[in-house]
Amino acid sequence: MIFEGLNEKFQNIFSQLKRKGKLNEKDIQAASREIKLALLEADVNFKVVKQFTKKISERAVGQEVLNSLTPGQQFIKIVNDELTSLLGGEIERMDFINGRPNVFMMVGLQGAGKTTTAGKVANLLRKEKKFKPLLVACDVYRPAAIKQLEILGEELNIDVYSEHDVKDPVGIAKRGLKKSEEGHYDLVIFDTAGRLQIDEALMEELVNIKKAILPTEILLTVDAMTGQESVNVANEFNRLLEITGVILTKLDGDTRGGAALSITYTTGKSIKYIGTGEKLTDIELFYPDRMASRILGMGDVLSFIDKAQSMMDEETSKKLEEKIRNQEFDLNDFLDQIKQIESMGSMNSLLEMIPGANKKALKNVDLSGADTKRTEAIILSMTKEERHKPGMINAGRRKRIAFGSGTKVADVNRLLKGFEQSKKMMKQMSNPNLAKKGRMKLPFM
Amino acid sequence: MELSLYERMRNKLIKTKDNFKEKIENVMYLGNFDDDFFEELEETLILTDLGAESAMKITEQLRKKIIETHAKTKEEVMGFLKDILTDMVSVEGKPQTTPMIMMVVGVNGVGKTTTIAKLASRYKKEGKKVMVAAGDTFRAAATEQLEEWSKRVGVEIIKSTKGADPSSVVFDAIGAAKARKTDILICDTAGRLHNKVNLMKELEKISRIVNREGDGFNIHNLMVLDATTGQNALNQAKVFHDCVEISGIVLTKLDGTSKGGIAISIIDEMQIPIEYVGIGEKQEDLIEFDPKKFVDLLFE
Structure with a gap:
């Protein structure tokens, strides 16, 4: 998992640096080596890693770090700045044209997610820019690829131009463009077949499509899980087609996404969007600083929320929400919730994703598995009635429960207090004015 | 049939192979197996997506072997490297009995x-x-x-x-x-x-x-x-x-x-x-x- 890997490593390095008052060259060297290994593990291309670590070392060995009061912090800042600038620095947005159609061309290897992404982009820009989009199906090779785009169009209620039993993608592209002009579409997205960058014939075909439609954007779609090859792929597509931007897909996985760094570094082209899920609305703008922070372990609230959300399915959360509204939430539900959180991985690892949650402070918060077990034991030592109406648990009952669960009365008290607090919190959250879209996120957040 | 498949694999893998072979050969060209050599080898292996950890492991194994055997020629070292890799990828599969x-x-x-x-x-x-x-x-x-x-x-x-x-x-x-x-x-x-x-x-x-x-x-x-x-x-x-x-x-x-x-x-x-x-x-x-x-x- 990402948070046990790169972040962990960086945090180890930096916590070592933090402990020392001052940095020496040796420290930086050791840290650079760790950073190098961590980046390699994150699939950043070897050559990029080499240059990156060299830059970091050069900057760090200077006064900047040595004279600063908190060398560790200063070092983190240098690494973070450098990573952010490598990833594209300031957010670069696409320019849109009014008056003539914005013509996008999707290119990339097989299985990168071009077709799905084409649908996602069309849908997003229709919503944001009020464009009238048209999708053009130019993948004549993969069986049912055209059908796939048609189905996406149907689901999104977006028009699709396609020709069946025609094996000439350049011709389809031309006729698609013509259709877009006649139909007054202001965004046309051409989906092309996946191909290897070394397949000369198929790359030539892309060049011909480009000539025929004169795209305003050529978007290279790349799988975020790509390894060392990302550099070769991006370079070759860029060399032959002069891509204008990159879309990184499948970032909802646990890949560390080093490809993002390699690609922007070698091509100088920025990442415009990222794909973050299977739903057609799962597309987001790319934020270089966020990506850098994610890599550096400074927390990523989005990942945290995503993870929490994906764990709780719609139905359970609806039921839960109802219970909270009707104030029926009892200790049985509380236990269920704890178990659900537990299945997400350790609570501590989740908390580490929150920016500002510092590791030292977290050490004092015992949310480890052992604590969950204890809570479970305490609740299971209660009678059904007690679990349903915790208010009835008096001193005598508390003693009995503590005895039965092998804990102390203080533990039982703490649990009951915690439960009451969460209940209060949930009551506030279930207030329709506060709860977004009426859907519960996580009661304990 | 098998041979033709083997040939097909050969032809198809030529791109893969050439890269790898070329790089390894370049690394071995000088014939002195010093720290620079091992570092270069490590880099070459990492570029195949083998992972830093595995690359270091393989390089270390090779280093030991070279010291043990006092190997000096490119051919010997290449043979060792091949053995190490073959060893790593040799795993018995599950028999494909039908149904x-x-x-x-x-x-x-x-x-x-x-x-x-x-x-x-x-x-x-x-x-x-x-x-x-x-x-x-x-x-x-x-x-x-x-x-x-x-x-x-x-x-x-x-x-x-x-x-x-x-x-x-x-x-x-x-x-x-x-x-x-x-x-x-x-x-x-x-x-x-x-x-x-x-x-x-x-x-x-x-x-x-x-x-x-x-x-x-x-x-x-x-x-x-x-x-x-x-x-x-x-x-x-x-x-x-x-x-x-x-x-x-x-x-x-x-x-x-x-x-x-x-x-x-x-x-x-x-x-x-x-x-x-x-x-x-x-x-x-x-x-x-x-x-x-x-x-x-x-x-x-």
């Missing part, structure tokens, strides 16, 4: 459906009665894609509608396979990222159905892995294996410039063999993975 159910799993876009078409074509040519099940009921036109392939290959397909429960498709397919005395049933599943707990639970359920209903069948779960994938592939393999017990891997898209080095790390760490290698988009572009030949070809 057999193959469940094909993997993350999105690795080439599961195409691989199934190739497998079906291959087994059909061997004279087996093959059936495919369209278990990807999620992705748009996934069923249509498999249907098109089943027509081209000429095998029977069991399918349902989009959004249907994939377990029920597989359940029906197993029933049909039993009734029609099918030798090999290959089940497609929707691509899923291994960190999506709910989707992995769904897969677990499909697997449960296969294990329960597939009484008397040899159950063989294949994970499809894209050769361009980096270090994340190891996570993928681990999580999928925890979920459905993978007995073999199919390494796809090896006709590109990717070396699929991560596969070596996966085999080494998990002791799951690579069964087949995908080298193109046509039905016949699937060849058996032979560890020894594979490593030989890397250095030939």
Whole structure:
């Protein structure tokens, strides 16, 4: 998992640096080596890693770090700045044209997610820019690829131009463009077949499509899980087609996404969007600083929320929400919730994703598995009635429960207090004015 | 037949091989096996996506071997390196006795459906009665894609509608396979990222159905892995294996410039063999993975 890997490593390095008052060259060297290994593990291309670590070392060995009061912090800042600038620095947005159609061309290897992404982009820009989009199906090779785009169009209620039993993608592209002009579409997205960058014939075909439609954007779609090859792929597509931007897909996985760094570094082209899920609305703008922070372990609230959300399915959360509204939430539900959180991985690892949650402070918060077990034991030592109406648990009952669960009365008290607090919190959250879209996120957040 | 397949693999892998061979040869050119040499070798190995850890491990093993044997020539050192790699990728596979159910799993876009078409074509040519099940009921036109392939290959397909429960498709397919005395049933599943707990639970359920209903069948779960994938592939393999017990891997898209080095790390760490290698988009572009030949070809 990402948070046990790169972040962990960086945090180890930096916590070592933090402990020392001052940095020496040796420290930086050791840290650079760790950073190098961590980046390699994150699939950043070897050559990029080499240059990156060299830059970091050069900057760090200077006064900047040595004279600063908190060398560790200063070092983190240098690494973070450098990573952010490598990833594209300031957010670069696409320019849109009014008056003539914005013509996008999707290119990339097989299985990168071009077709799905084409649908996602069309849908997003229709919503944001009020464009009238048209999708053009130019993948004549993969069986049912055209059908796939048609189905996406149907689901999104977006028009699709396609020709069946025609094996000439350049011709389809031309006729698609013509259709877009006649139909007054202001965004046309051409989906092309996946191909290897070394397949000369198929790359030539892309060049011909480009000539025929004169795209305003050529978007290279790349799988975020790509390894060392990302550099070769991006370079070759860029060399032959002069891509204008990159879309990184499948970032909802646990890949560390080093490809993002390699690609922007070698091509100088920025990442415009990222794909973050299977739903057609799962597309987001790319934020270089966020990506850098994610890599550096400074927390990523989005990942945290995503993870929490994906764990709780719609139905359970609806039921839960109802219970909270009707104030029926009892200790049985509380236990269920704890178990659900537990299945997400350790609570501590989740908390580490929150920016500002510092590791030292977290050490004092015992949310480890052992604590969950204890809570479970305490609740299971209660009678059904007690679990349903915790208010009835008096001193005598508390003693009995503590005895039965092998804990102390203080533990039982703490649990009951915690439960009451969460209940209060949930009551506030279930207030329709506060709860977004009426859907519960996580009661304990 | 075998020879021609071997030749095909040879030709297809020439790109992969040349890169690797060329780099290794360059590294060995000077013939003095000093720290620079080992560093260069490490870098070369890392560039194949083998992973820093595995690369260091291999380099260390080679270093020891060279010191032990006082090896001096390029040929000797190359031989050692080959031995180390061959050793790493040699794992016994599960016997493919029929009747057999193959469940094909993997993350999105690795080439599961195409691989199934190739497998079906291959087994059909061997004279087996093959059936495919369209278990990807999620992705748009996934069923249509498999249907098109089943027509081209000429095998029977069991399918349902989009959004249907994939377990029920597989359940029906197993029933049909039993009734029609099918030798090999290959089940497609929707691509899923291994960190999506709910989707992995769904897969677990499909697997449960296969294990329960597939009484008397040899159950063989294949994970499809894209050769361009980096270090994340190891996570993928681990999580999928925890979920459905993978007995073999199919390494796809090896006709590109990717070396699929991560596969070596996966085999080494998990002791799951690579069964087949995908080298193109046509039905016949699937060849058996032979560890020894594979490593030989890397250095030939």
